Amino acid sequence: MxxxxxxVNGAETSAELEPRVSLLDALREHLGVTGPKKGCDQGACGACTVLVDGRxxxxCLGLAVQYDGREVTTIEGVDHPVQRAFVRNDGLQCGYCTPGQICSAVGMLAEHAAGEPSAATERVTSRPTLTEAEIRERMSGNLCRCGAYNGIVAAIAEVAG
Structure with a gap:
């Protein structure tokens, strides 16, 4: 152990865990933080996306012991304009992926603001324009089974604009 x-979300927490417990399982099963969802448990869907030290x-892919001493923010700790934009732009349907989508959008907007390029960035020497293609590329690690992508992109573009 x-x-x-x-x-976690501004509160100091501790737990006695087996070293092989994932961050997702530590949050959900040991700390009672159920916003991050277990979708694929393989890192492919993004439903479990959280922010660690703002990134x-x-x-589901990291072990909780790797994040000892770190700042973890889940959807429960997010207060960002992108949340209201998701509602205004119909960026959700069933809502299962929404916590991960929003955490990813918050992190993505911070990455963009810092001038970090993506695979869709044409010129890495300048701050990339946050086009629809750029948003879609930067959010490509988050899947939505309902297909609310147009609303998700519109919400992010609204906040970025």
Whole structure:
């Protein structure tokens, strides 16, 4: 067993965990933070996306012990204009992927603001324009079974604009 201490949504937490427990399972099963969803449990769908020290992380792929001493923000700790934009732009349907989509969008907007390029960025020497193609590329790690992609892109573009 390992003692894992994290700041989750602004609160100091600790848990005694087996070293092979994923961050997602630590959050959901040991800390009672159920916003991140277990979709594929393989890192392919993005439903479990959280922010660790402000960066996007697919929480099913990392071990909780890797995040000892770190700041973890889940949808429960997010207060961002993109949440209201998702509602205004119909960026959700069933809602299962929405916590991960929103956490990813918040992280993606911060990455873009910092000038980080993506695979869709034509010129890496300048801050890329946040076009629809750029948003879609940057959000490509988050899948929506309902197909609410147009609303998701519109919500992110609204906040970025």
């Amino acid at each position: 390992a003692t894992v201490r994290m700041r 996007r992380v697919v929480s």
